[in-house]
Amino acid sequence: xxxxxxxxxxxxxxxxxxxxxxxxxxxxxxxxxxxxxxxxxxxxxxxxxxxxxxxxxxxxxxxxxxxxxxxxxxxxxxxxxxxxxxxxxxxxxxxxxxxxxxxxxxxxxxxxxxxxxxxxxxxxxxxxxxxxxxxxxxxxxxxxxxxxxxxxxxxxxxxxxxxxxxxxxxxxxxxxxxxxxxxxxxxxxxxxxxxxxxxxxxxxxxxxxxxxxxxxxxxxxxxxxxxxxxxxxxxxxxxxxxxxxxxxxxxxxxxxxxxxxxxxxxxxxxxxxxxxxxxxxxxxxxxxxxxxxxxxxxxxxxxxxxxxxxxxxxxxxxxxxxxxxxxxxxxxxxxxxxxxxxxxxxxxxxxxxxxxxxxxxxxxxxxxxxxxxxxxxxxxxxxxxxxxxxxxxxxxxxxxxxxxxxxxxxxxxxxxxxxxxxxxxx
Amino acid sequence: xxxxxxxxxxxxxxxxxxxxxxxxxxxxxxxxxxxxxxxxxxxxxxxxxxxxxxxxxxxxxxxxxxxxxxxxxxxxxxxxxxxxxxxxxxxxxxxxxxxxxxxxxxxxxxxxxxxxxxxxxxxxxxxxxxxxxxxxxxxxxxxxxxxxxxxxxxxxxxxxxxxxxxxxxxxxxxxxxxxxxxxxxxxxxxxxxxxxxxxxxxxxxxxxxxxxxxx
Numbered sequence: 278x279x280x281x282x283x284x285x286x287x288x289x290x291x292x293x294x295x296x297x298x299x300x301x302x303x304x305x306x307x308x309x310x311x312x313x314x315x316x317x318x319x320x321x322x323x324x325x326x327x328x329x330x331x332x333x334x335x336x337x338x339x340x341x342x343x344x345x346x347x348x349x350x351x352x353x354x355x356x357x358x359x360x361x362x363x364x365x366x367x368x369x370x371x372x373x374x375x376x377x378x379x380x381x382x383x384x385x386x387x388x389x390x391x392x393x394x395x396x397x398x399x400x401x402x403x404x405x406x407x408x409x410x411x412x413x414x415x416x417x418x419x420x421x422x423x424x425x426x427x428x429x430x431x432x433x434x435x436x437x438x439x440x441x442x443x444x445x446x447x448x449x450x451x452x453x454x455x456x457x458x459x460x461x462x463x464x465x466x467x468x469x470x471x472x473x474x475x476x477x478x479x480x481x482x483x484x485x486x487x488x489x490x491x492x493x494x495x496x497x498x499x500x501x502x503x504x505x506x507x508x509x510x511x512x513x514x515x516x517x518x519x520x521x522x523x524x525x526x527x528x529x530x531x532x533x534x535x536x537x538x539x540x541x542x543x544x545x546x547x548x549x550x551x552x553x554x555x556x557x558x559x560x561x562x563x564x565x566x567x568x569x570x571x572x573x574x575x576x577x578x579x580x581x582x583x584x585x586x587x588x589x590x591x592x593x594x595x596x597x598x599x600x601x602x603x604x605x606x607x608x609x610x611x612x613x614x615x616x617x618x619x620x621x622x623x624x625x626x627x628x629x630x631x632x633x634x635x636x637x638x639x640x641x642x643x644x645x646x647x648x649x650x651x652x653x654x655x656x657x658x659x660x661x662x663x664x665x666x667x668x669x670x671x672x673x674x675x676x677x678x679x680x681x682x683x684x685x686x687x688x689x690x691x692x693x694x695x696x697x698x699x700x701x702x703x
Numbered sequence: 704x705x706x707x708x709x710x711x712x713x714x715x716x717x718x719x720x721x722x723x724x725x726x727x728x729x730x731x732x733x734x735x736x737x738x739x740x741x742x743x744x745x746x747x748x749x750x751x752x753x754x755x756x757x758x759x760x761x762x763x764x765x766x767x768x769x770x771x772x773x774x775x776x777x778x779x780x781x782x783x784x785x786x787x788x789x790x791x792x793x794x795x796x797x798x799x800x801x802x803x804x805x806x807x808x809x810x811x812x813x814x815x816x817x818x819x820x821x822x823x824x825x826x827x828x829x830x831x832x833x834x835x836x837x838x839x840x841x842x843x844x845x846x847x848x849x850x851x852x853x854x855x856x857x858x859x860x861x862x863x864x865x866x867x868x869x870x871x872x873x874x875x876x877x878x879x880x881x882x883x884x885x886x887x888x889x890x891x892x893x894x895x896x897x898x899x900x901x902x903x904x905x906x907x908x909x910x911x912x913x914x915x916x917x918x
Contacts, residue, residue, distance in 0.1 A: 284848075288816065288844045288847065292841070295817045299821070307830035307873075307876050308823075310837065311820075313868075314841050314866050314869020315844075316869070318866070376853075427862055
C-alpha cells in the first residue's frame with residue numbers, strides 16, 4: 278500500500294507556503310494569517326495508519342454475456358478509521374459503475390479499541406461492471422483508496438482483476454427452420470411419418486391390432502366402420518451452425534464478426550431449447566468444430582467455442598471441404614457469414630453437392646470505402662456486382678441467402694423458411 | 704458516512720453494501736463545481752481590486768489566474784468524461800486524448816492560488832481585504848476537493864473547528880497588521896479586544912481538537 282498526501286492536502290500546502298512566502302517578502306502579516314487555516318488543517322493530519330488492510334476479491338460470474346450487468350464482490354477488513362473507496366479501473370470494452378465507499382469503522386478490535394456499534398460493519402461490496410463486447414476481457418484493476426477523516430492522507434493499493442470470457446449476446450430467434458425429413462430420433466418436431474406424437478394428421482380404417490383408445494368416434498359414426506385417429510411422429514433435428522470468422526468488416530460492435538457470433542449464439546440457444554441436436558463449426562483461420570449434441574453442458578461448450586478460438590493457422594488451403602464428422606447426414610446447416618471468403622463459398626457448393634440443406638444468413642453490412650473519383654466509384658460498383666453474383670450463384674444451386682442487419686431479430690429474415698417445413702432437394 | 708455520489712450505496716443489516724444498479728458513468732457533482740467556479744471568479748475579482756492602483760506585473764498575474772481558474776473548472780467538469788481508449792486511435796483521437804490528459808493532470812488550482820496571492824500582493828490592499836481573500840481561497844479549495852472526490856459536504860464537518868480556528872488566526876493577523884496604522888483611541892482598543900477574543904477562541908477550539916480529535 279502506498280501512502281501519501283491527497284491532492285487536497287497538496288493544495289492546502291500550496292496555499293500555506295505561498296501565503297507565508299508572500300508575507301515575508303512583502304512584510305505584510307495579513308498574508309501569514311491567510312495561511313493559518315490551511316496550516317491548522319494540515320497539522321491535524323492523521324499520523325497513524327493501518328499497517329495492513331485485507332482485501333478479498335470474491336468470485337466473478339464465470340459465464341458473462343456482453344451487455345449484461347455483472348459484479349465483482351470485494352470484502353474489506355482491517356481498514357481502521359479510514360474510509361475505503363473502491364473503484365474499478367476498467368480494461369478494454371468494459372464499463373464499470375461509480376466508485377463505492379465503505380465507511381470507516383470506529384476502531385479495529387485487534388488494535389486495542391472496541392468497535393463502535395453504531396457504525397456499519399464492513400461487508401461485501403458489489404462493484405458492478407458490464408462487458409460491452411464478447412471475447413476474452415481483462416476486467417481491469419481494482420483501486421483501493423483509504424482516506425482519513427480530514428481527507429488529507431491517502432493510501433492506495435491496486436488489485437488486478439482476472440481475465441474473463443465474455444460470450445456474445447444471442448440474437449433473438451423465436452421460430453425455427455425445420456426440415457421436411459427428420460432423422461429417427463425422438464424429438465419435438467412433427468414429422469411427415471405417422472407415430473406417437475400429439476399432432477393430429479388424419480384418420481384411417483381400423484385394422485386388427487390397433488389400439489382401441491385411438492378410435493375416432495365421429496369418423497366411425499360417419500363411415501359406419503371403425504376408424505382411428507392418426508398422429509405425426511415427433512422427431513428431433515440435427516442442426517449445424519457454421520460461424521464464418523474469416524472476415525472482420527464494419528464498425529466495432531456491429532462488425533460482420535459481431536453479427537456472425539451473435540447470430541450463431543441465437544440459433545444455438547433457440548434450437549437447443551427446442552431439444553434439437555446442435556453442432557458448431559467455427560470457420561476461421563483454423564477450423565474448430567463440435568459434433569451435434571444436446572443438453573446444458575453441450576450448450577456451454579458450444580458458446581465457449583464461439584469465444585475461445587484456438588490460436589494458429591493451419592490447413593488454410595484445405596478448408597474447402599468441411600469435416601464429415603461434424604456434419605451428420607440430413608442435418609440442416611445455418612451459415613452466418615458475410616460471404617467474403619471464396620473458400621467458404623466453395624465449401625458451400627461442396628455441402629450442396631453432398632446433399633445438405635443450407636441456409637445462409639448474410640451479415641455483410643459494410644462496403645469498401647471509396648472517394649468521389651470515377652475510378653473509385655467504378656471499383657465500388659464492380660465490388661457490389663461481384664457480391665450480388667456470389668449470392669445469385671448460391672441461390673441457383675439451391676442455397677437460399679437471407680440478409681440480416683443485426684438490428685432486429687433473426688425471425689424476420691428467416692420467416693420464408695420457418696412458416697412451413699423446408700423441403701430438402703438434392 | 705459514505706462518500707460516493709448519488710445514488711449512494713445501500714448498507715444492509717449484515718453490512719453488505721449494495722451499489723446502485725445503474726452503470727451510468729459517475730456524473731460530476733454539479734453543485735460543487737458551480738460553487739468552485741463562483742469562488743474562483745470571486746477570488747480573482749477580489750484580488751484584482753482596486754484595478755487602478757496595481758503595480759507592474761498585475762496584468763500578467765490576472766491573466767495567469769483567469770487561465771488557471773478556467774482550467775481548474777474544466778478539469779473538474781471533465782473528470783468523469785474521459786474518452787474511452789480505442790485499440791486503433793486516429794491522430795485526432797490521440798491529440799484529443801493528450802490534451803485532455805494534460806488538462807486532467809495539470810495543477811490548475813495550485814497555480815491559481817499562487818497567482819491570486821501574487822495579484823493581491825501587487826495591490827496596496829487593506830489587511831481585512833486580504834483576510835477575506837484568504838477565506839474565499841480556502842472555500843474554493845474545499846469546493847474543488849468536494850467536486851473532485853464527489854463527496855458530500857458532510858465530510859467537511861470534522862474540519863469546521865479547525866477552519867474556524869484558522870479564521871480566528873486570520874482575524875488576529877488582520878488586527879496585528881492594522882494596529883501600527885491605527886491612531887491611539889477607541890478603534891485601537893476595539894482591535895486589541897477582538898484580537899484577544901480571537902486568541903481565546905482559537906485556543907478553545909484547537910486544544911480539544913488536538914487532544915481528542917487526532918487519530
